[in-house]
Amino acid sequence: MKKDDVSIVFIDDDIKFIEDPVLEEARELFQNVEFISDSNKAMEYIDEHFSQKMIIVLDMKFSGSMPNGGEVLKKVRDLTHLIPVIIWSGNDVDKSELSDLFKNKAFAFVSKSSSSADLIDAISKAYSSFENTIICAIEDWIRSHPEDSLSKPFITSLDGKMFTLGDVLTEIRMQTPMGLDMAKKLNNLTIDLLMRNKETL
Amino acid sequence: MVNIVIIYDKNDNVLGDFFCKCRSLLLEISLNNKIDISVVDECCIDATQLADCLSKVNENNFLFCGFLHGNSDSMLINSGDKLISTEINHYLLTNAFIYTFSCHCGTQLADALIKNNAHTFWGYNAEAYVCNDYIDIFAKCSLAGYKYFIEGNTISRSEELMVEDINLALDELYLKNALVAACLMDNRNAMVVKGDKNLTIQDFQVAKL
Numbered sequence: 537m538k539k540d541d542v543s544i545v546f547i548d549d550d551i552k553f554i555e556d557p558v559l560e561e562a563r564e565l566f567q568n569v570e571f572i573s574d575s576n577k578a579m580e581y582i583d584e585h586f587s588q589k590m591i592i593v594l595d596m597k598f599s600g601s602m603p604n605g606g607e608v609l610k611k612v613r614d615l616t617h618l619i620p621v622i623i624w625s626g627n628d629v630d631k632s633e634l635s636d637l638f639k640n641k642a643f644a645f646v647s648k649s650s651s652s653a654d655l656i657d658a659i660s661k662a663y664s665s666f667e668n669t670i671i672c673a674i675e676d677w678i679r680s681h682p683e684d685s686l687s688k689p690f691i692t693s694l695d696g697k698m699f700t701l702g703d704v705l706t707e708i709r710m711q712t713p714m715g716l717d718m719a720k721k722l723n724n725l726t727i728d729l730l731m732r733n734k735e736t737l
Numbered sequence: 738m739v740n741i742v743i744i745y746d747k748n749d750n751v752l753g754d755f756f757c758k759c760r761s762l763l764l765e766i767s768l769n770n771k772i773d774i775s776v777v778d779e780c781c782i783d784a785t786q787l788a789d790c791l792s793k794v795n796e797n798n799f800l801f802c803g804f805l806h807g808n809s810d811s812m813l814i815n816s817g818d819k820l821i822s823t824e825i826n827h828y829l830l831t832n833a834f835i836y837t838f839s840c841h842c843g844t845q846l847a848d849a850l851i852k853n854n855a856h857t858f859w860g861y862n863a864e865a866y867v868c869n870d871y872i873d874i875f876a877k878c879s880l881a882g883y884k885y886f887i888e889g890n891t892i893s894r895s896e897e898l899m900v901e902d903i904n905l906a907l908d909e910l911y912l913k914n915a916l917v918a919a920c921l922m923d924n925r926n927a928m929v930v931k932g933d934k935n936l937t938i939q940d941f942q943v944a945k946l
Contacts, residue, residue, distance in 0.1 A: 677915070689869040691920060694806055694840035694861070696751045698869075704916070721919035725911060728922055734908055 540663055543568040543588060547578040547608060548595040548624070558652035562659065575602045579611050586615045587709055589675070591643075591662045593655070596625040596633070606636050613640045616709045618671060620662035622646060624655060670726075671708055671719050678705045738773045739941045740799040742790060746806065746814050747780035755867050756804040758876045759838060763802055763883060770887045772938065773945075784820055791829045797943040798832050798856065802883070807839025807860075810846050823849040830855045834892070834936065838879050840865040843929035856940075857892055857932035865927055866920040874910070878903045878921060882930075886938060893934035900925060 544562050546553065546569070553559070554571045562569045572578040575598045582592070592612065596605035603611070609621050620643035623629075629637065629645075637645070643665070644658040666672050678686070678701055686702035699707070699714070707715035729735040745760040747753050760778070767774050777790055791801075803821070806813040811822035819825060823845055831854040835847075843862035850858055859882060867875045881902040885895035903925045911918035 674916070691916075692751050692755075692867050692869060694752065694838065694865045694867070695808065696749075696806060698751055718916065718919070721923050722915060724926070725907075725915060725919040725922050728907070729911065732904065734911075 539565060539567045540667075541567050541589060542663055543570060543585070543590045544593060544659060545569075545578070545581065545590055546571045546593045546624075547573075547575055547605075548593075549573050549575065549598045549602060550595070556652070558655050561652055561656055565656070565660075566663075575604070575608050579603065579608060582608075582612055582615065582619070586612075586619065587705060589666075589672075590619050591659055592619060592621045593624045593659065594621055596623060596629060597627055606633055606640075609637065609640045609642060617641060617711045618666060618709055620666060622655070622658050622662060624648060670722055674708055674719060674722060675705060678702075678708075738775055738943055738945045739938065740775050740777075740794040740797070740943060741767060741802065742777045742779075742794060742799060743802045743804075744779050744782060744787070744812075744814070744820065745804040748815070749806065750816075752806070752867060755872050755876065756838075758872055759804040759879060760802075762876050762880050763804075766880060766884045766887055772887065775945075782814065782820070783818060784822075784826055787820055788826060788829055795829060795831050795833065798834070798941045799943075800941060801830055801833040801835045801837075803835070803837040803839055805837075805839055807837070807842040807846070809841045809844045810849075812837065812839045812842060812846070821846070821850075828853045832856065834886075834941065835859065836883050836886075837861075838865065840927070843927075843931070847929065847931050851932045855932065856936055857930065857934065859892070859896075859928075859930045861924070861927045862929045863923075863927035865924045868914075868917040868920055871910075871914075871917050871921075874906055875921065875924070878906055878924070889937060889939075891935055891937050892930060896928075896930050896934070899928075 544566050551573050559569055572581055594605045594608055598604050612619055612621055623642050623645045626648040643662045646655045646658050687700050689698050690701045692698045743760055745756040747757055803812050811819045814820040827849040830850050833855045834857045835855055837860040840861045843860040847858035882895045882899035885898040907918050907922055
């Protein structure tokens with residue numbers, strides 16, 4: 537069976553979960569599964585890989601001075617709104633934590649006492665949610681280009697700003713005004729082609 | 738004879754090549770149409786020099802073509818100097834048909850120019866884009882309206898024909914590169930023509946001095 541082309545990144549300081557059956561099930565369905573037990577290292581990993589397709593499964597409570605799940609989620613949202621983050625916690629969250637999770641757009645909350653099928657279902661829904669967006673289509677199209685073409689000037693605005701295709705990808709992932717504008721332009725193009733009967737649904 | 742003033746920012750680090758391409762294409766279109774033209778062709782000019790240049794033609798109808806950066810109230814040259822602006826010299830383009838590829842100028846600047854007796858403003862009311870590997874297509878599309886006008890169509894008809902040309906280019910482009918097509922379509926949507934749209938090239942004929 538063809539695996540879905542996405543990395544599932546488990547972030548949990550309880551290393552006994554490295555052997556949880558849910559990781560094995562995830563490996564059967566998705567191309568890459570990572571388990572990172574240190575939330576500081578997890579944030580470094582996200583920083584280095586955020587331009588790739590990724591779904592994060594995140595514990596809330598971390599031991600010692602490690603950033604907790606809420607802080608990791610906030611860091612992810614500072615980078616991009618395109619990475620779905622599923623909270624996977626063994627503890628209930630209080631009202632304030634829940635409010636922050638909503639604010640930072642956690643994709644779902646799955647209790648560790650739930651079945652592995654529930655977590656896999658949440659991951660699959662997260663995959664579908666971003667797989668069906670126009671932004672994902674743009675990312676796939678950009679990534680299909682040879683590596684060296686990503687660093688060539690691609691587009692220049694008449695007020696003097698120049699972007700490579702790689703820049704465009706970053707702007708899209710970071711959901712900057714330029715990145716959002718590119719996605720909007722493509723939506724508008726689709727509508728334009730439909731209205732002029734050049735394409736059909 | 739038709740007086741044409743062409744200003745282009747040849748030295749711009751980012752889009753100098755594109756501006757030069759537009760200027761060359763505009764000259765080619767003008768010369769190919771057997772219209773007796775007198776061209777003032779400037780790449781390095783400031784607002785004072787522009788005033789000297791325009792004072793020789795603006796008592797009669799003339800064409801002003803600008804390939805340079807812009808913002809809502811100005812056309813800019815030499816890395817941001819105001820060349821035509823609502824603040825300093827909007828009155829210089831009296832009697833002009835202005836055809837420009839400067840972004841954002843189609844708002845405040847266009848309104849000020851029309852209010853000060855420019856005949857028509859053809860430009861963009863938002864950010865316009867050029868895709869680096871497709872400069873020829875973007876230049877050709879940006880000058881399509883000028884081409885149809887020089888061929889004898891009214892400004893209004895030239896605008897319609899330019900939109901048709903851009904749509905044809907879009908239909909060829911989108912299967913090869915949807916992002917580029919989306920940017921070209923955005924330019925089409927940002928295009929604005931204000932003022933008298935009934936004029937033709939015949940309205941710009943002046944006696945030879």
